Amino acid sequence: MTRVGAVITPNPNNNGGSLMSSVTEAGRRAAAPSLGTFERYLTLWVALCILAGIVLGRMVPGPFQALGRMTVAEVNIPVAVLIWLMIVPMLLKVDFGALHRVAEQWRGIAVTVGINWLIKPFSMALLGWLFIGWLFRPWLPAGQIDSYIAGLIILAAAPCTAMVFVWSNLIDGDPNFTLTQVALNDTIMVFAFAPIVALLLGLSSITVPWTTLLLSVVLYIVVPVIAAQLWRRSLLTQGGETMLARTLRGLQPISLLALLATLVLLFGFQGEQIVRQPLIIALLAVPIIIQVYLNAGIAYGLNRALGVPHNVACPSALIGASNFFELAVAAAIALFGFQSGAALATVVGVLVEVPVMLSVVRIVLRTRAWYENRDRAFTV
Numbered sequence: 261m262t263r264v265g266a267v268i269t270p271n272p273n274n275n276g277g278s279l280m281s282s283v284t285e286a287g288r289r290a291a292a293p294s295l296g297t298f299e300r301y302l303t304l305w306v307a308l309c310i311l312a313g314i315v316l317g318r319m320v321p322g323p324f325q326a327l328g329r330m331t332v333a334e335v336n337i338p339v340a341v342l343i344w345l346m347i348v349p350m351l352l353k354v355d356f357g358a359l360h361r362v363a364e365q366w367r368g369i370a371v372t373v374g375i376n377w378l379i380k381p382f383s384m385a386l387l388g389w390l391f392i393g394w395l396f397r398p399w400l401p402a403g404q405i406d407s408y409i410a411g412l413i414i415l416a417a418a419p420c421t422a423m424v425f426v427w428s429n430l431i432d433g434d435p436n437f438t439l440t441q442v443a444l445n446d447t448i449m450v451f452a453f454a455p456i457v458a459l460l461l462g463l464s465s466i467t468v469p470w471t472t473l474l475l476s477v478v479l480y481i482v483v484p485v486i487a488a489q490l491w492r493r494s495l496l497t498q499g500g501e502t503m504l505a506r507t508l509r510g511l512q513p514i515s516l517l518a519l520l521a522t523l524v525l526l527f528g529f530q531g532e533q534i535v536r537q538p539l540i541i542a543l544l545a546v547p548i549i550i551q552v553y554l555n556a557g558i559a560y561g562l563n564r565a566l567g568v569p570h571n572v573a574c575p576s577a578l579i580g581a582s583n584f585f586e587l588a589v590a591a592a593i594a595l596f597g598f599q600s601g602a603a604l605a606t607v608v609g610v611l612v613e614v615p616v617m618l619s620v621v622r623i624v625l626r627t628r629a630w631y632e633n634r635d636r637a638f639t640v
Contacts, residue, residue: 354446
């Protein structure tokens with residue numbers, strides 16, 4: 261692998277390398293942006309929004325209560341608008357045309373799909389039951405235990421769509437693999453998100469509001485995917501990859517500001533509970549952090565055993581570990597409300613996402629020699 265500026269150039273000696281090299285320079289920039297200053301300090305901004313929400317919610321509760329009452333069919337309209345501003349720009353990056361490349365790196369694809377849909381939601385449910393339902397129960401409000409577990413399940417049920425492009429760029433990941441995997445995950449998510457969430461909530465003895473769950477899938481997955489793809493097609497028709505990249509750069513601050521505004525609203529409602537028990541956030545972070553390292557480690561190890569190139573194994577591990585927290589926040593609010601433990605649990609996922617994933621990036625980069633010097637690997 262060689263790096264030219266911010267562009268990733270795959271090694272043609274790697275499996276499928278000659279096919280990978282066909283990606284255009286502009287396409288690579290659009291698919292694999294660098295981590296900007298704003299994103300790098302996302303955890304700080306999230307913390308400041310938590311503080312702002314708590315303070316404003318206690319000082320001027322009236323506006324928050326008014327916004328909370330603005331609902332149609334159990335959907336909060338202000339939040340729905342903010343969620344769309346978050347999600348659509350991120351889905352705009354996804355090229356579903358990349359699905360035809362699935363066979364090029366099928367081993368890495370198979371590992372990531374298995375982690376995302378067969379291991380991660382279930383491992384998070386187990387960690388939630390273990391830590392929140394048992395070990396930490398004495399320090400948590402009894403009435404919110406099930407809701408916290410529900411939030412953790414929702415968080416793990418949606419694989420990351422946007423930030424994985426950043427993580428892949430930071431570890432010189434194969435851009436075609438990243439695009440293909442994200443497109444495949446988003447396709448699966450349309451059909452699998454609701455059943456997996458419903459199954460795991462049911463196993464946790466949590467009532468599943470099916471109507472609201474299906475409405476959330478339509479509002480926050482199906483419609484945004486369609487809207488984003490129509491917009492993407494229009495941009496590519498008008499100005500090609502250059503216009504798409506320029507539009508994505510312009511939308512990125514809007515998407516992040518919408519996320520931060522949602523957090524201010526959320527903590528405007530959650531503030532009283534957090535002030536009473538600030539330990540809650542730290543306790544909720546424990547199973548989230550464990551599942552990130554667990555799933556990244558499993559994916560990285562399986563790829564090594566299967567002889568997958570390092571520049572594919574790294575994004576595979578990172579996609580397997582990270583979450584689509586924007587969707588999780590939206591679904592938790594829609595299903596359980598602003599003041600629910602589920603909504604708070606998904607926000608904790610936002611709080612820990614950047615520092616934890618950056619640590620995973622450092623780990624896979626520092627272990628490259630170990631990864632590539634494996635004594636025995638399967639080659640297919």
